[in-house]
Amino acid sequence: QVTLVESGGGLVQAGSSLRLSCAASGRTLSNYVTGWFRQAPGKEREFVAGITRGDGLTYYADSVKGRFTISRDNAKNTVYLQMNSLKPEDTATYYCAANARYGLVRSREYDYWGQGTQVTVSS
Numbered sequence: 001q002v003t004l005v006e007s008g009g010g011l012v013q014a015g016s017s018l019r020l021s022c023a024a025s026g027r028t029l030s031n032y033v034t035g036w037f038r039q040a041p042g043k044e045r046e047f048v049a050g051i052t053r054g055d056g057l058t059y060y061a062d063s064v065k066g067r068f069t070i071s072r073d074n075a076k077n078t079v080y081l082q083m084n085s086l087k088p089e090d091t092a093t094y095y096c097a098a099n100a101r102y103g104l105v106r107s108r109e110y111d112y113w114g115q116g117t118q119v120t121v122s123s
Helices: none
Strands: 003-007 010-013 018-025 033-039 046-051 058-060 068-073 078-083 092-099 117-122
Touching (some): 033 078, 046 078
Parallel strands (some): 010 117
Antiparallel strands (some): 003 018, 018 078, 033 092
């Protein structure tokens, strides 16, 4: 069982930066694929970024490529999402998720989810 707790969301202006954290307990996060997803009101949950287990390869949605960076601190058992050059369309609830298989992009591949953290970007 993996418990995930997100933090770091907030209200910022367009062009600003935020760093989201996803702290894990119960299991070693580097043994899991970890992904960040987001869901805006009235929209489906979408993949934002993911990091593979072990070697830590990273993948991004086209909409955030070049602006967001996912990383993992094994000593802290935490995955981060650094978000730069934020845009109003980035406004959403951001969720951290983990799975012990290999799927990265599809939300149904994930077994464990955090409670979410709200990110609001004003124009």
